Amino acid sequence: MPAKPLHSVVMTDDPSILILGAGPAGMAAAMELTRAGKKVTVVEKSTQVGGLAKTFSFQEPEGTYRTDIGPHRFFSKNQYLYDFIEDLLHEEWKQVPRLTRFCINGQFYLYPIRIRDVLRKIGIVRACAMMRDYAWERVRSWVAPHPLRSFEDYAVATFGRTLAEFNMLEYTEKIWGIPCADISIDWATQRIGGLSVVAAIRKALFPKRSGPKTLVDTFYYPAMGSGTIYEAIRNRIEAEGQEILLSSEPTVIRRSGNNVTGVEVTTPQGTRTFTPQAVVSSVPVPVLLGLFDPPPPPEVLEAASHLRFRSQVYLFLTVDKEQVMPDNWIYFPDKDIPFGRITEMKNFSTEMCPPGKTSLFIEFFCFEDEPLWSMSAEELSAQAIPVLERFGLLTQSEILSTRHFRLSHVYPLYDLDYLPRLHTVMQWLDGMGNFYAIGRPGRFRYTNQDHSLEMGILAAQSILTAKRLDIENVGKEKEYFERGYVRMKKE
Ligand SMILES: Cc1cc2nc3c(=O)[nH]c(=O)nc-3n(C[C@H](O)[C@H](O)[C@H](O)COP(=O)(O)OP(=O)(O)OC[C@H]3O[C@@H](n4cnc5c(N)ncnc54)[C@H](O)[C@@H]3O)c2cc1C
CATH class of the missing domain: 3.50.50.60 (FAD/NAD(P)-binding domain)
Structure with a gap:
């Protein structure tokens, strides 16, 4: 410690x-x-x-469903915490492979982004624009360096405007409900610090040689x-x-x-x-x-x-099918989609739902004075289900039950x-x-x-x-949060 x-x-x-x-x-x-x-x-x-x-637990005629509040993978650089949890859970704690994607304009992309996957799907014109903007930002930071104050400054300077707009700015605005130009750079350095386009390109070109062995796409989960x-x-x-x-x-x-x-x-x-x-x-x-x-x-x-917090409203669907998607969760940055993320708990652990069934946890972001905060399960379903149907994830007739709940003080703004x-x-x-x-x-x-x-x-x-x-400085080291370090199993 x-x-x-x-x-x-x-x-x-x-x-x-x-x-x-x-x-x-x-x-x-x-x-x-x-x-x-x-x-x-x-x-x-x-x-x-x-x-x-x-973790919430709900009893239905077909059995018990369990859900977390969205995805809750565990990762840490601190061995003390792994020992702390293993002492509590013993063998009921397993390593889960991670698959997450984000959906933009109806296309599903791997997350964290893989350059090859993006280049294959976005087309040559946009790919060239990404490379041009990235190169321009590199030259600009060298010739005329400027102070970075907001999340937008950071994302554009680090990735170039086209790539930043492609997968960062819209989702961030959906979470926070304010423009990226008004969000502190601290959020970027805490959450995505260390992400590098050069490293991503290196990984795409030389997949086997990139990164330390501990940087893996798995996480621990009870x-x-x-x-x-x-x-x-x-x-x-x-x-x-x-x-x-x-x-x-x-x-x-x-x-x-x-x-x-x-x-x-x-x-x-x-x-x-x-x-x-x-x-x-x-x-x-x-x-x-x-x-x-x-x-x-x-x-x-x-x-x-x-000091303001952003709140969340959740819709939980139990679904009469084996699986909705292969992902643990999917992000939806597009502004015309009312929710931000969907999570399938079964893809974390099959024990989270009865055999042959599954569930979806859908997250909406809002302030408490916005209409979304007081919507019923029916109103939220009317917003979400047509989108899920459009992407072929499920149909209305496959939904067995709906529940909704809301939480305040979720995201410090x-x-x-x-x-x-x-x-x-x-x-x-x-x-x-x-x-x-x-x-x-x-x-x-x-x-x-x-x-x-x-x-x-x-x-x-x-x-x-x-x-x-020193409680204040816990976790203040700049690290790449989105793909955390997962402790290697003890021999
Ligand atoms: C959608 C979502 C996804 C997440 N995904 C991950 C993830 O993948 N991995 C991960 O590690 N973390 C994840 N997190 C973050 C994780 O949930 C939090 O970091 C963690 O729960 C914070 O713990 P805490 O004890 O600091 O605060 P909290 O969990 O907020 O606990 C505070 C407690 O105080 C109670 N409380 C509030 N007011 C009062 C009061 N007046 N009197 C008495 N009690 C009060 C609350 O009810 C609550 O139980 C996620 C969070 C969210 C919302």
Whole structure:
């Protein structure tokens, strides 16, 4: 673990630790503290642990369907995390081959892109335009280098305008709901940093010699869904006598200076007051700051009020056929298609649906004041199913059931002004002696499971060692996220 002590932590008399939020970050903290013999209480707003990485289970006449919230492959450079999960899941954790594509103008392309595949399908005119624009950007960056501020600046400078427009700009705008020129370059460097056209061309020309052996198109996956990691933690820690309060949330966080002195929590059984030694929180930052009594300084509240999240609406279809597609998931960047991605859970693990059946998980992106947010399953189906029929993926008559659900605080929105605001907020929060902000919503960081787990583990280790470790810099190394490093099997 990258464990650099920052400063000492103030201890109080009450030995218990309160964990707010039972996503990967919160559950990892709970597991680590339980192993060390600490008393923890976990407070979770929803009815299930696992946060965005939970797995839903639905009973139908033909059997049980299970689904994650979209694709949830696991990959990490951190061996500690593989050991952490294997200790929980044992053999119910397998390596899955990855096939993902994106669909543009009715054509399906491999993702991450393969130059040969793209060149074969786009035609000579567009291929030449891609090469011309790429060459132009290389010359321009050499002759007249200019500062890159937005996602659009980065994508165009790195790939050339034609290639950037081809597979990056539209999908990004669909996710975020704002123009790529208004999205911070930080999103690009976190998510696609390290991607190189030259490397892709080299791979196309010399397929066997490219890349280190660990850069492979497979990922790890729990046989019964990503959420089983967090359900396993729940079972382990409850067996040790720890409490997980579901359908519960903090209403007031009392503080004296920069120390939390008490937390009031509403539970289905009534209000409870905790006076913990430490609080670990993955509650979304703007929500959290509204709970402090006395409130944070006005400039902190003002900065937090501008930190926005993008939300998602999901449509889940159970389907009366063996398989819809060979892919784990497919992206749909085109603006005239209302959703962004479809995932077939059976292609992660056959145990995710009854024999002979399958399911599709369809993701729509929106803000909560947009009409999409309040659409019914019928309305979403009316938008999605004709598109799926058009691509020959399924027919209306093959659909057995539809369900929909929605989640807020899914994607922290990195607009051009987010960083100084986030610094103001995190500096104040990280200055609290016995409070640890962790995870995707808790630090407003676009983490995957691995980095959220790591943040939770570091928070736990900070408490255990009474030395605040560097949670902020987890996962900040620039790396190519889309094709992660997968740990090689132990001999
Ligand atoms: C569509 C999609 C696809 C993804 N694909 C992948 C993938 O392939 N691989 C991967 O590794 N990661 C993936 N992720 C990311 C992964 O889900 C997150 O990184 C991870 O779940 C973040 O964990 P967390 O604990 O930081 O936050 P969360 O999972 O958001 O957990 C926060 C928890 O806090 C709870 N909470 C919120 N407010 C309160 C409150 N007021 N009181 C109490 N509890 C509260 C929430 O209900 C939630 O349980 C994906 C995410 C999405 C949305």
